[in-house]
Amino acid sequence: METTTFLDNSVPASTRMIKGPLFYEAQRTSLVLDVPKEFSFLSKTARPFVNQKMTVEDINTLAERLNMALVSHGYITSRIGIPAQSLASGQLQFNLQVGRIESVVYKEKSPHLPWENAFPLRPGDILNIRDIEQGLEQMKRIGS
Incomplete structure (x- = not known):
C-alpha cells in the first residue's frame, strides 16, 4: 500500500x-x-x-x-x-x-476443467467484476 x-x-x-x-x-x-x-x-x-x-x-x-x-x-x-x-x-x-477474493470454488467433475486458465482470479487478488466477465467470456469460447 x-x-x-x-x-x-x-x-x-x-x-x-x-x-x-x-x-x-x-x-x-x-x-x-x-x-x-x-x-x-x-x-x-x-x-x-x-x-x-x-x-x-x-x-x-x-x-x-x-x-x-x-x-x-x-x-x-x-x-x-x-x-x-x-x-x-x-x-x-x-x-x-479493498474487496479481495477469499477463495475460488469450482464444482468437481465438471466438463469445464480449464477454468483456472479462463479466470484471471486467485485467492487474495483484488476483486474486479471485469475479471469475472472476462473469465465467463473465455469459458463460452472454450465450450463452443
Whole structure:
C-alpha cells in the first residue's frame, strides 16, 4: 500500500457559497488516500475538492463520488470510508477497504476443467467484476 496525497497549491481556496455549517476551513486542504496503485484513478475524482472549504455535505459528496468511481472501474466490493480524525492538520483522510477474493470454488467433475486458465482470479487478488466477465467470456469460447 502506498499513501497518495493530493495537494494542489496552484488552486486558490474556494470562494464559492458554502451550503450548511462549515465543517472545516483552511487555506489548503490535502486529501489523503491510502490506496494500492490499481486505484490511482481516484485522484482525478478527488482533485476538484483539494484546497476547498468543505462542509460535512461536501465531505460526504466526495466519499460518494469516490465510491461511484470504484464501481465504474469494476471494483464492486471495495469501498471508501471516512475514519475518525482531527482536521486541525489540514488533511482529510479517506480509507479504502479493498474487496479481495477469499477463495475460488469450482464444482468437481465438471466438463469445464480449464477454468483456472479462463479466470484471471486467485485467492487474495483484488476483486474486479471485469475479471469475472472476462473469465465467463473465455469459458463460452472454450465450450463452443
